[in-house]
Amino acid sequence: MIALAAMLVLTAGCGSTTTPSPKVMPASGGLSEVLQRGTVRVCSTGDYRPFTYRDPAGTWSGLDIDMANDMAGRLGVRVVLVPTTWASLVDDLNTKCDVAMGGISITLKRAEQALYSAPYLRDGKAAIVRCADSSKFPTLTEIDRPGVRVVVNPGGTNAEFDKDHLHNAQVVTYPDNNTILSQIISGAADVMITDTSEIRWQVSRNPQLCGESLDHPFTFSQKAYLIARPAADLQQWINQWLNITLNDGTYAALSQKYFGAVTGP
Template structure:
């Protein structure tokens, strides 16, 4: 004969199991992760949002009236046209670009240097332009500043815009000269012209543009930069489909004359990735 206590215990256990089963089955299922946006999403929304700093000519510039221009603005317009969507250029800064990517914009364009640090946080397109850090100085003083060692001396003032690769270069290479932070990248070259700074390190492509626009400024080492760099476009890590489409578009634009015409327009020459 079975013990009544054992029967009671088994019955209670069955009730508990049944109750737990009912509770588990009534719980809301875990929410599925939201699908990552892709190129189809951009086409469906009818607009591609491109973040750009607007302060880095000849790649990107936003004038006081809010009008955009530059190599990468022209390229973005061509990209949007081939996607069949409108272009929305979203202002950003070098310090907030990575945070804005994938939230305020679908990708970022505008003379963006390929770096390993950025590559940890985002995808890059295929590089479209080869570049490197060089120096820009007053032509009247160019004989004094031929090399990096000539500039990195006590008493020399090196002006830099914070948060970008120029600042990274200065931090790594300037040990004796004074570094002067200047936050407005649109007017920073005026600091050299006005003798408030002696030199600035930036990309050779930007130096070519600035020295063409201002005969008081001269470039040093622009044909043999101090560093090897490439420019590319930034894409959210969650969007490899967009990266693939952008790479295919770039390949076509580089081989059908589109990129060559835009590069020639802004730099006076066709500057490639190699």
């Protein structure tokens, strides 16, 4: 019996040495933890104007950055912005943040891994091209042809759309979403498929670029905020805050500032 007990202790000790538990940060504890901490941690990519932008000096701006500050102000806490990428958005949310903000589309895949707020903006995929080439790409069928170069940023819903819908065009991955449209302007690519909200903002600032299918986008989508599980109480608070901002003029003023028009869900 003594020998058997010694063997069991030795086996247990060996197991704990060879398979250490990974160090994982806990997900958000919810509204009470945010209030106790005095900060709300917001994950954002910083590369998707007009929703979120982080300049080379580290300064943040954008519609959803302004919304994050309004949210924190009404909570009575401080915003801590956490840089992330589209590919690591959900993982970073569930290990480093309380909420993710910055033009995030509602998808069923993300909904399996995190909580969504109520939507605040209706959107859909369309195409942005050089204005000189507008007549070449009036429809998705005309875009999905051999020889057409479609540029895409990796890890987000643009890449998912291209994978699902483009079978003949050449899809070219470009890593920097802040400068990706330079590929179209320079002639290195012909088309980018992205959200109508981004296209409207970009073409208003660059006369060389035009949008196609803006009034009849290829898909239907909505923008919302992602909340780390299992923070259902924080999700409920954010939904109530969104409802107020959509009706007290806060969101309307920001929408007018960034889009030149009031947009909604």
